[in-house]
Each structure stands twice: as C-alpha cells, then as structure tokens.
Amino acid sequence: MALLESTAPSSAGTRLLAFVNNATVRAVFYQALTLSCVVLLFWYLISNTIENMSQRGMSAGFDFLGVSAGFGIGFTLIPYREGDTYLRVFMVGIANTMLVAVVAIVISTVLGLIVGLARLSNNWVIRNVARWYIEILRNTPLLLQIIAWYFGVFTLLPRPRESLGWLDAVFLNNRGLYLPAPLVGSGFAVALVALLLGIAGAVAWARYARREREQAGRIRPVLGPVLALLVVPPVLAALAVGSPLAWDMPQLRGFNFVGGINIPPSFCALIIALSIYTSCFIGENVRSGIQSVSRGQTEAARALGVPPGRTMRSIILPQALRVIIPPLISQYLNVTKNSSLAIAIGFPDLVSVWMHTSLNQSGRAIPIVAMTMGFYCVVSLAVSLAMNRYNRSILIKER
Amino acid sequence: MDHAAGPAATPPPAEIFRPRPARRAPPSTLxxxxxxxxxxxxxxxxxxxxxxxxxxxxxxxxxxxxxxxxxxxxxxxxxxxxxxxxxxxxxxxxxxxAWIPNLIYGLYPKDQVWRINLAGLVLLLWAVPLWLPRVQSKVQIGLSLVLLFPLFASYLFLGGEKGIVWSALIALGLAAFLWTLLTAATETVFGLGIARFAVAALGFASRSDETRRRLAIAVLLAVYVVAVILVQALSLPFVPTRVWGGLFLTLVISGIGIAFSLPAGIVLALGRRSRMPLISLLSTTFIELFRSVPLITILFMFNTMLPLFLPVGVEVNQLLRAIVAVCLFSAAYMAEVVRGGLQAIPRGQYEAASAMGLGFWQATGLVIMPQALKIMIPTIVGNFIGLFKDTTLVSIVGLFDLLSMSRAVGEDTRWLGLFLEPFFFVTMIYFVVCFGMSQYSLNLEQRLSAGERR
Known part of the structure; x- marks a missing residue:
C-alpha cells in the first residue's frame, strides 16, 4: 500500500477514495454505525420503560424476593408452605422443572433407543410400526399432545372410589397416580451397608475385567457378576435382619386416598407426552448414528469371526455414539425447555409459578423475566460448554 | 486302510461312490x-x-x-x-x-368470512405460477409473494379506515398480484412478460431500446393505476384482531414467522460469521439468548414488556406482541441453520469468487448463498414445520388459535366435555400439513441433487 502511494501520482481525490475503500476503515465505520444503532435502540427502550414504570408506579428492584408470596403451590419437590418468600417460590419452580426434565429425559432415552433400533430392524412389520410412530408423533404439536393426554385421558379417569388398581398397591384415578411410599425400617442401615459393599465390589470387578482385557487380552464376563454383586448382598442382608423398608400403602378413606405418594395427573400427562414426543427425535438420532457407521465395519467384524451381538456392542455402538451424543444432548436441552409447556395444564413448573403467578401477584415484570431467562440461559450455556469439551475429547485423532 | 494290511488274494469289492444327498435349496428369496x-x-x-x-x-x-x-x-x-x-x-x-366454521375462522364475523377465503384464493393463484414450467420470472413472483402479499392481505383481514399511505401500499400489493397473473399468462402463451408483450402487441417492437423501456414502465404504471382504482372502490368494515382465530390465525402467525425468519436468519448468520468483532458479538449474543430460552418465556416477556418498551400511550394489540416474539425466536433458530449451510461451503468457493473480482455481497449472493441454501433445504423446512407446530403456544398467552378453538368445543354448554374428538380432528390437520411439508422437502431435495447422483 505504502509503495503504491509513494509511486502513484496522488491527488487529494484519489487519496480520499483510497481511504474510503480501505477495508479496515470500512469495518470500523460499519461497526460504529451498528453500535450506535443498537445503543440508540436500547436508550429508546430503556427511557420508555423508565417513564412507563414511573407512571404505573412499578419498581424494578429485587427487594420483593424476601417478601412472603402468599399463595399455595399444588405440587412441590422441596418443602414449601403458603407464606414462604418469593425466593422460595423461585426455588420450588426450578426444582419442579428439573424433576420433570430428568424423569422425561430418562424415559425418552430408553424409548428413543428402542424406537431407533426398531427402525433398523430386519423385520418389515417392526420397521414400519416404528417409522409411523415417529412420523405421526413428531408431526403434531407437543402442546396439543400434552393437552390431549391431560384433558383426553387423565381427567376422564374414574373417580377415586372406582379407581384402577394393581396389586392393591398402585392406584390410578382422576386425582392422579398413587404409589406406595418407602419408609425407613429397622434393618435399613444393614441393608444400606450391604448395598454399598456390593457397589464397591461391582466397581472393583469391572476395573479388574477391563485391565485383564487391555493388558492380557482375556475377556471376563462383566454384566452378570456386576448385576449379582449389586442385587445379592442387599437382598441377603434384608432376609437376614428383616425388612429394611416399610411401605406406606395408599388406602381409600371415604372419597379419597390417604397415604402413599400421590403423583398429580398434570405431572403424569406432562411426563408421558414429553417422553413420547422426544423419543421420536431421539429415535431418529439413534438411527442416523448407527447408519453413519460404514458397512465395512460390520463386514470386517464378521470376517474376523466376531459374533453379531458383540459386533454391535464393541464395534458399531462406540463409533455411532460419536454421532449420536451431540444431537442427543441438544434434545435433552429441548426437553428442559419444553417442560415449560406445563403451564397449559397447570403443573407448577418455573414458568408457571414464577413467570405467571408470581409476576401477576407482585407486578415486578423486569426482575422476574430476567431471572427466568437467566435460569434457562445458565442451563444451556453450562450444557454447551460441557458439550464442546466432550466434542473435543472424542474428535478422531488424525495424523 | 485295514484292507491294505490283509492278504492281496481277493481284491476288496470296489466301493461304489455314493454322493451324499444334496442339501435342500435355501428358501427362495424371490x-x-x-x-x-x-x-x-x-x-x-x-x-x-x-x-x-x-x-x-x-x-x-x-x-x-x-x-x-x-x-x-x-x-x-x-x-x-x-x-x-x-x-x-x-x-x-x-x-x-357444528364447530368447523369456528375451528377454521375463529370468531371472525360470519358475513365477512369471504374476505379470508378471497385472500386464500389470491395466495393460491399467486403461488401457482411458481410451479408452471414455462413461467420465467419465478424469482420476481416469489419475492413479490413474500413481500407484497402481506400488504394486500392485511387490508382484507383487518379492513376499516385506510389512509393515503396504506392505500398506496395495498394498491402496490394488488398491482403485484395483477402483474403476476398477467405475466404468468403471457409467459406461458407467448414466452414474454406482460410489459414486453404489451409493447410488442401495441406495435412498438421495432422502436429503440429507450422508447421500449419507457413504454414498459408505462404499462407497469397502468397496472398500478388500475390497482389504485380497485382499492379505492373496495371498502371493508373493520374486524379487530381480537376475533381472529382458528386455523386462520395459526396460518397468519406461522406465515409471517416463516416469511420473516429466513431473511432475518440469513442476516444474523452472516453477522455471526463476520470478521468484524462487534457485529459478530452482537449477532452471537442475540442468537444464543433467543435459542437458550423456551418460546413461552419469550411470549410472556413480550406480552408484559412490549407495552413498557414503547412510548406512553402506544397500545400494542396481543396478536402483534405474539407475532414479534415468534418472529425473533424463529429468526434466531434460522440463523443457526443458515450458519450450518454456510460452513459446509468449502473455502475455495470464497477464494474463487474473490479471484473473479466479486465483492462480499456479490460473492455471497451469487456464489455462496445459492449453494448453501440448496444444502439447507431439509433443515429449513424442518424449522418451518417446527415453527408451525410452535404457534400452538400462542394459545397460552390468550390468542384463539386452532388449539384454543378445539379446547373451546368441550367448554360449549351443548357439547360439554367433548375433548377427544376435536383434538383428533385438529391433530389430523397438523399432521397433514407437517407431514406434507416434510415429504415435499424430501422430494425437492432429491430433484435438486439430481446432478450429484451417480
């Protein structure tokens, strides 16, 4: 550039042109322009907001968090009483949201794995049942499914007196699902110690088997011994010292059930709809992941005499997981976000108790909206950071 | 072996070779x-x-x-x-x-429903030329459909007083529609657009380029004047957005969301990939913020905050708040789709474009984007499907979309408790639309990649 300028005959006009056409100058100019637009927009919005709020007598402070909320919540995972503070309401909302997310993630992963494998089955009937299961359920809105399960199934169940029972322990009626609640019994400590010992033994065996395989090439059975170590000691301990857990059975008294755990119908409907809907997407992930492993891998394994089950477990799945896991995690994030649809059927999740009820009660729009969005942002930022680290760790190491 | 050791006087009887019976053929696979x-x-x-x-x-x-x-x-x-x-x-x-009219049109006045039907018909006629093989101006027709149809349709749906500016815009929409119809007709029959065809038909084909260009513009102006006269003659009573509902409302919201999200997503994706740090930072912040929170929180936010953001005394109706939320949300998702497509284009394409002397906008518009959009078709359509399904969420903030309408059936005193049947019906509608879109995108993808298949 300097060379050109020194040799070319330059007038003021050409120098100006060169200055205007310079990439760096343009970049600075465009960025300054964008920044001033954004600043102006924010200044406009904020000044309007301040004026509106002063006119309506609203306040933006967080001081209301210590004030008693004064409304009840139908279902809480952590203890909550009417009269607890708004901060407590926020916590209750987060706990309920996380509970829904975790339960739905577990169920949808299992269902999705089954559907994805069924989609690849050699059997024409199974393949097509899985295909249409996926096509129908993922092409209808989730909110519609949640509402249909709630209004179309759970509110139409019989009243408590005619409830559907199973073994006199589990009951299903229009007030929800009743399960026996575990109570700590006399032999609980002994059984717990036995269980912990079993877990320690299982871990040790798994490590030993792995070392044997990697260093000596001997293959030891893993699944059977581990399961035995997990199940046998606690059962033996329980038989030896008497029942470690007592069960609090739900019982019909008058018009309703007492005792046991009551899971409200809104929770059941939400979990079922979320799990089924998400399982379709997970199923497609699993299918595409497995199909992404080249056929040559299967053929090579067959040629080396590896049996089919072991080919799947040790050769195809580890390679498929590389493809499956990133979209799987984003589905898990989607489940967390979609659990906010709980508000449509009155399940008290974060959006329902915080962004709806608390906002209407306290009128503190700005802090409440900021806290709700902040929670979801933190969750997805944390997950995507973990995801990036994982992606880097499984990158194929190339020459 | 045993025989070999024995006396050789009598040779052993010759063993008759008996082949083992053939195994049965495997079952036929034909x-x-x-x-x-x-x-x-x-x-x-x-x-x-x-x-x-x-x-x-x-x-x-x-x-x-x-x-x-x-x-x-x-x-x-x-x-x-x-x-x-x-x-x-x-x-x-x-x-x-009994509820089908409400499920489709919401509470829109019965005697005004023809306006929605007319808009639907206009949309259909406007879109048909895009599939006619002999029509050449498909890009112009497509762009005018996305940009100018909303102008015309908004008046059909809303009606009421129209000032001079709005009249001019409505007329522009109508003129674009008339131009589309005429051009599609003349291009199909004579292979010429309406303006050039009119010039030729009037006997000016042999004049200079300059004269013909002026005449063509005059023809377009004439179309616009006709549209202005038609719009002046058209006077429709006002229908507030409060009574809009049903499938109609669902289509309005998702239509606007789809039309807005693709261009906005392209701009955001280019911003995120920009080498200017500030622009990249702003785009990334916007995209990540809107993608990490659920749509329902954005709807709630705009529902409570939009009235606060605007000057004192400005009223924003509920529908507009929902549309703004849906548009920004879907733009953020679309931006990530477009970014994925852009990343799939090899560097050589950018370098070749600069070597040919193309600037940033030329290279992006003529070389990069057409290739990237082709790769992205399945994901873009997937996003559109997601958006269409997500519009059901507006029922939570008090709009009467298809889902709210189907719930209202069971709250009608005559049909109290009738939930499953309307849900089944509405599910069918959603399924047919979404499944149809996804199958069409598969088909489109196959046709567009015909050149790469062996």
Missing part, C-alpha cells in the same frame, strides 16, 4: 413369498415378533376405527344425545361438525 419369508419370518423369534407386531397394529386400528367410524354418532343435537346412544364407545362427531 417373489412375494420369498420377500415375506426374508422380511417377516426369517427365524423363529423374528416370526414371533412379526405376529405380535401385526396383532398390535390390528388391535390399534380396530379400536381406532371402532371409535372413530364404527360406533360413531354423526347426527345429534348435543353431547347428551351422543352419550345416550353409544356412551364413550364411539366418537361424537356432530359437535366437531
């Missing part, structure tokens, strides 16, 4: 029988699974048809009559049939 054997009964467990699978499918369809058709009631005055006739064993369709 023909219908072979296909069934291979795909359904290849082994005992497989056969068992097939039988169980067929039984489940049969039981499902048997129950479904029994409920929806076999035991269903088609003629009744109220849900009570249905229940008296078949109980819960059969569907009660009269309730859904």
């Amino acid at each position: 023909g219908v029988q072979g296909w069934i054997r291979q795909n359904m009964f290849s082994s005992v467990p497989n056969a068992l699974v097939t039988v169980i699978g067929i039984w489940i499918v049969y039981a499902f369809f048997d129950a479904l048809f029994g409920w929806a058709i076999g035991n269903a009631v088609w003629q009744a005055e109220s849900r009570r009559e249905c229940l008296d006739e078949v109980g819960r064993a059969g569907a009660c369709w009269p309730g859904v049939i």
Whole structure:
C-alpha cells in the first residue's frame, strides 16, 4: 500500500477514495454505525420503560424476593408452605422443572433407543410400526399432545372410589397416580451397608475385567457378576435382619386416598407426552448414528469371526455414539425447555409459578423475566460448554 | 486302510461312490413369498415378533376405527344425545361438525368470512405460477409473494379506515398480484412478460431500446393505476384482531414467522460469521439468548414488556406482541441453520469468487448463498414445520388459535366435555400439513441433487 502511494501520482481525490475503500476503515465505520444503532435502540427502550414504570408506579428492584408470596403451590419437590418468600417460590419452580426434565429425559432415552433400533430392524412389520410412530408423533404439536393426554385421558379417569388398581398397591384415578411410599425400617442401615459393599465390589470387578482385557487380552464376563454383586448382598442382608423398608400403602378413606405418594395427573400427562414426543427425535438420532457407521465395519467384524451381538456392542455402538451424543444432548436441552409447556395444564413448573403467578401477584415484570431467562440461559450455556469439551475429547485423532 | 494290511488274494469289492444327498435349496428369496419369508419370518423369534407386531397394529386400528367410524354418532343435537346412544364407545362427531366454521375462522364475523377465503384464493393463484414450467420470472413472483402479499392481505383481514399511505401500499400489493397473473399468462402463451408483450402487441417492437423501456414502465404504471382504482372502490368494515382465530390465525402467525425468519436468519448468520468483532458479538449474543430460552418465556416477556418498551400511550394489540416474539425466536433458530449451510461451503468457493473480482455481497449472493441454501433445504423446512407446530403456544398467552378453538368445543354448554374428538380432528390437520411439508422437502431435495447422483 505504502509503495503504491509513494509511486502513484496522488491527488487529494484519489487519496480520499483510497481511504474510503480501505477495508479496515470500512469495518470500523460499519461497526460504529451498528453500535450506535443498537445503543440508540436500547436508550429508546430503556427511557420508555423508565417513564412507563414511573407512571404505573412499578419498581424494578429485587427487594420483593424476601417478601412472603402468599399463595399455595399444588405440587412441590422441596418443602414449601403458603407464606414462604418469593425466593422460595423461585426455588420450588426450578426444582419442579428439573424433576420433570430428568424423569422425561430418562424415559425418552430408553424409548428413543428402542424406537431407533426398531427402525433398523430386519423385520418389515417392526420397521414400519416404528417409522409411523415417529412420523405421526413428531408431526403434531407437543402442546396439543400434552393437552390431549391431560384433558383426553387423565381427567376422564374414574373417580377415586372406582379407581384402577394393581396389586392393591398402585392406584390410578382422576386425582392422579398413587404409589406406595418407602419408609425407613429397622434393618435399613444393614441393608444400606450391604448395598454399598456390593457397589464397591461391582466397581472393583469391572476395573479388574477391563485391565485383564487391555493388558492380557482375556475377556471376563462383566454384566452378570456386576448385576449379582449389586442385587445379592442387599437382598441377603434384608432376609437376614428383616425388612429394611416399610411401605406406606395408599388406602381409600371415604372419597379419597390417604397415604402413599400421590403423583398429580398434570405431572403424569406432562411426563408421558414429553417422553413420547422426544423419543421420536431421539429415535431418529439413534438411527442416523448407527447408519453413519460404514458397512465395512460390520463386514470386517464378521470376517474376523466376531459374533453379531458383540459386533454391535464393541464395534458399531462406540463409533455411532460419536454421532449420536451431540444431537442427543441438544434434545435433552429441548426437553428442559419444553417442560415449560406445563403451564397449559397447570403443573407448577418455573414458568408457571414464577413467570405467571408470581409476576401477576407482585407486578415486578423486569426482575422476574430476567431471572427466568437467566435460569434457562445458565442451563444451556453450562450444557454447551460441557458439550464442546466432550466434542473435543472424542474428535478422531488424525495424523 | 485295514484292507491294505490283509492278504492281496481277493481284491476288496470296489466301493461304489455314493454322493451324499444334496442339501435342500435355501428358501427362495424371490417373489412375494420369498420377500415375506426374508422380511417377516426369517427365524423363529423374528416370526414371533412379526405376529405380535401385526396383532398390535390390528388391535390399534380396530379400536381406532371402532371409535372413530364404527360406533360413531354423526347426527345429534348435543353431547347428551351422543352419550345416550353409544356412551364413550364411539366418537361424537356432530359437535366437531357444528364447530368447523369456528375451528377454521375463529370468531371472525360470519358475513365477512369471504374476505379470508378471497385472500386464500389470491395466495393460491399467486403461488401457482411458481410451479408452471414455462413461467420465467419465478424469482420476481416469489419475492413479490413474500413481500407484497402481506400488504394486500392485511387490508382484507383487518379492513376499516385506510389512509393515503396504506392505500398506496395495498394498491402496490394488488398491482403485484395483477402483474403476476398477467405475466404468468403471457409467459406461458407467448414466452414474454406482460410489459414486453404489451409493447410488442401495441406495435412498438421495432422502436429503440429507450422508447421500449419507457413504454414498459408505462404499462407497469397502468397496472398500478388500475390497482389504485380497485382499492379505492373496495371498502371493508373493520374486524379487530381480537376475533381472529382458528386455523386462520395459526396460518397468519406461522406465515409471517416463516416469511420473516429466513431473511432475518440469513442476516444474523452472516453477522455471526463476520470478521468484524462487534457485529459478530452482537449477532452471537442475540442468537444464543433467543435459542437458550423456551418460546413461552419469550411470549410472556413480550406480552408484559412490549407495552413498557414503547412510548406512553402506544397500545400494542396481543396478536402483534405474539407475532414479534415468534418472529425473533424463529429468526434466531434460522440463523443457526443458515450458519450450518454456510460452513459446509468449502473455502475455495470464497477464494474463487474473490479471484473473479466479486465483492462480499456479490460473492455471497451469487456464489455462496445459492449453494448453501440448496444444502439447507431439509433443515429449513424442518424449522418451518417446527415453527408451525410452535404457534400452538400462542394459545397460552390468550390468542384463539386452532388449539384454543378445539379446547373451546368441550367448554360449549351443548357439547360439554367433548375433548377427544376435536383434538383428533385438529391433530389430523397438523399432521397433514407437517407431514406434507416434510415429504415435499424430501422430494425437492432429491430433484435438486439430481446432478450429484451417480
């Protein structure tokens, strides 16, 4: 550039042109322009907001968090009483949201794995049942499914007196699902110690088997011994010292059930709809992941005499997981976000108790909206950071 | 071996070679029988699974048809009559049939419904030329459809007083529609657009370029004048957005969301990939913020905050708040789709474009984007489907979309408690639209990649 300028005959006009056409100058100019637009927009919005709020007598402070909320919540995972503070309401909302997310993630992963494998089955009937299961359920809105399960199934169940029972322990009626609640019994400590010992033994065996395989090439059975170590000691301990857990059975008294755990119908409907809907997407992930492993891998394994089950477990799945896991995690994030649809059927999740009820009660729009969005942002930022680290760790190491 | 050691006097009787009987041929894999054997009964467990699978499918369809058709009631005055006739064993369709107008148009005044139908017809006629093989101005028609149809349709839907500016804009929309129809007709028949065809038909084909260009502009202006006169003659009563609802509202919201999200997503994606740090930072912040929170929180936020953001005294109706939220949300998602497409384009394409002397906008518009958009079609359509499904969320912030309308059936005193039937009907509508879109995108993808297949 300097060379050109020194040799070319330059007038003021050409120098100006060169200055205007310079990439760096343009970049600075465009960025300054964008920044001033954004600043102006924010200044406009904020000044309007301040004026509106002063006119309506609203306040933006967080001081209301210590004030008693004064409304009840139908279902809480952590203890909550009417009269607890708004901060407590926020916590209750987060706990309920996380509970829904975790339960739905577990169920949808299992269902999705089954559907994805069924989609690849050699059997024409199974393949097509899985295909249409996926096509129908993922092409209808989730909110519609949640509402249909709630209004179309759970509110139409019989009243408590005619409830559907199973073994006199589990009951299903229009007030929800009743399960026996575990109570700590006399032999609980002994059984717990036995269980912990079993877990320690299982871990040790798994490590030993792995070392044997990697260093000596001997293959030891893993699944059977581990399961035995997990199940046998606690059962033996329980038989030896008497029942470690007592069960609090739900019982019909008058018009309703007492005792046991009551899971409200809104929770059941939400979990079922979320799990089924998400399982379709997970199923497609699993299918595409497995199909992404080249056929040559299967053929090579067959040629080396590896049996089919072991080919799947040790050769195809580890390679498929590389493809499956990133979209799987984003589905898990989607489940967390979609659990906010709980508000449509009155399940008290974060959006329902915080962004709806608390906002209407306290009128503190700005802090409440900021806290709700902040929670979801933190969750997805944390997950995507973990995801990036994982992606880097499984990158194929190339020459 | 034993014989070899024995005396050689009598040779052993010659052993007659007897081939072992041939193994049976494996079952045929050809023909219908072979296909069934291979795909359904290849082994005992497989056969068992097939039988169980067929039984489940049969039981499902048997129950479904029994409920929806076999035991269903088609003629009744109220849900009570249905229940008296078949109980819960059969569907009660009269309730859904009575509500069909509401499910489609919401509470839109009955005598004004023709306006929605007319807009639908205009949309259809506007879009048809895009599929006619002989039409050449498809890009212009497509762009005018996305940009100018909303101008015309907004007046049809809303009606009421129109000032000078709005009249001019409505007329622009109508003029674009007339131009589309005329151009499609003349291009199909004569292979010339309307303006050039009119110039030729009027006998000016031999004049200079400059004269013909002026005449063509005059023809376009004439079309616009006709449109202005038509718009002036058209006077429609005002219908507030409060009574909009049903499938109509769902289509309005998702249509605007789709039309807005693609261009906005392209701008955001280019911003995120920009080498200017500030622009990249702003785009990334916007995209990540809107993608990490659920749509319902954005809807709530705009519902409570938009009135605060605007100057004192400015009223924003509920529909507009929902549309703004849906548009920004879907733009953020679309931006990530477009970014994915842009990343798939090899560096060589950018470098070749600069080597040819193309600037940033030329390279992006003529070289990069066309290739990237082609790769992205399935994901873009997937996003559109997601957006269409997500519009159901506006029912939570108090709009009467298709889903709210279907819930309202069961709250009508005559059809109290009738939930399953309207849900079934609405599910069918969503399924047909979404499944149709996804199958069409598969088809489009295959046609566009025809050159790469071997």
